[in-house]
Amino acid sequence: MSTETKKYELGMHPAMPPPANSVGPVRWMRDNLFSSVSNTFLTLLGLYLVYMILPPFIEWAFIDSVVFGAESRKECLAIMGEDRGACWSFVYRRWGQFVYGFYPMEERWRVNVAFILTAITVAVVLIERLRANKNILIGAVMLPVACYFLIVGGSFGLVDVPTNKMGGILLTLIVGLTGIFVSLPISIMLALSRISKLPIFSIIATIFIEFIRGVPLITLLFIASTLLSYFLPPGSNFDLLLRVLIMVTIFSAAYIAEVIRGGLAAIPTGQYEAADALGLSYWQSMRLIILPQALKISIPGIVGSFIGLFKDTTLVVIIGLLDPLGIGMAAISTTAWAGLSTELYVFIGLFFFIFCFSMSRYSMHLEKKLHTGHNN
């Protein structure tokens, strides 16, 4: 490297790179982690906590753990010896139950097909570039129908599988996704009815919303599982899962209706008046002017309700439907696996975290994308 320095005209020197401590990770750390004495202290404390928790957890969950080769907790312990790690074997051995519940082994491919179709459809609906294609959207609308025939069967040469065989992740997805997608249109209708100027609509919607919101979900599920069959004619067979789906849907619809009503209330009156002034009918003004804005504001609240609903699906275990948590609880109460509990809760926690975190990220993405640069 030459030590010779070039001569520049006054003011013509090209910009020098900034000093090393004011760019890149160092700058970021200075600004965010060590900007003051108290922040430095908190950073160090945080690092210490991570150091205390993370290595033992990794050791427990990955290094010392046993996944294959053990058929009971005893064998797990025997393989591990002195180093006590997680015994994931029960998840491995009962993976089928965790995913499908008691769905017949030879029919499980149908559920897999339904899972794949759902995954493709969700991806298509969520990715804007593909959504533009009308054919694809029609396919997406057909999805629930296809899934119904695949999973329940009874036609097209598929064996009928009773709903009580469904459990685990399959059950959570059925209850969660049905609740989410069916409750949204219902809740929009409820919210519009509630603010409607026609008293009959607003009174009915208000009573419905307030009644459902005033009752815990678990009570509705109890009604679905026990009380409802008293009112039905003897011998009538009203599927338990269907009853649960209806209850979960109306519960979720009542909550989301209030979120959307909040969104509607936030739209300035000028928008309604402008829509009227343009000569738009009620439905046109709702569809073209009001709802797009109201729903946009309501996104965080709606997704929050969806996440809550998805997690509430674990309540079905109280009325005897075995969701992943119920399957796991049954697993750890057999003689082979009794004594494992941390593993179960970590596993179930991870499952719900993946789904709920994805929903939350997508909601943030939507908010960003729909942000018009001004708040109304």
Added chain:
Amino acid sequence: MKKLLPIAVSLAALTAMNVSASTLEDVQARGVLKCGVSTGLAGFAAPNDSGQWEGLDVDLCRAVAAAVLGDSEKVEYVPLTSKVRFEVLKSGEIDVLSRVTTWTFTRDASLGLNFAGVNYYDGQGFMVPAALGVTSAKGLDGASICIQTGTTTELNAAEYFKLNGMTYEPVPVETSAEGRQNYIAGRCDVYTTDASALAAQRSVFEDPTAHIVLPEIISKEPLGPVVRHGDDQWLDIVKWSHNAMLNAEELNINSKNLDERAANAKDPAAQGLLGSNEAKLGAMLGLDKQWAYNIIKQVGNYSESFERNVGKSTALKLERGLNALWTNGGIQYAPPLK
């Protein structure tokens, strides 16, 4: 809601009677028996790794299915928590409840239900960490106790402590797994439930010797299957499905030797039970004559079921104790099949 409830209850009482005129016909028409079981209790009812339900209570369901439908596999298991079990049975969602349910006066007399026998005689005990230094339940004054809600154990504990002038702090739990976790985590000093369940819980602890089951058994817990009021034929079927297993054990008939015994004309008792002579016992229950044969062939006698699910070869290692036949010093006594 408050006004709705009495209406709902009276409606329930009205309809409960005509939920089904004949459970037997319903089950046969449906082709499957709906049986309420635990959501998971080692040795009594829990699904195994391949999703098959197993246990002493499950065997009772299988026995009834074998008697009624000729196939012990034709059972739909409905997992129930202790809270909803009676409601679900009364509403007609299930045909029989076989879920470690204690037979008590109140339940029998006021719930509109009938107990069809006792498939396990249990009693409530206490488990404490050995380090606590307690050797008798009388020394538990002021202890915090993990108790499953909605069960008879709750009432027994309250009564026992009141009787002995002691106080305790209940820590309510929903399931036995939750109870065990709370107990291990030290959220309660004492774990109380039926002695069989305590043995099951203790067997899976890291160090079973660090926990002791106190000698006091504070209650009678006859556990048995339950059916709805108003269908005596169905009550008889469930009752005698259980009794057939007991009688088979008493006659030394098991799933291995039954064909041989059924063919032996010098063995009228066995032939009567297995339906291979002129006595038409099955028809009196509305079943075919092979009813008991199917039970023993597919499920086994009581001893086989006991040893397979909770006996010495299992992790629970329960002794027959009270559940031995009356001829062996126990109190399992079935009326004669005559």
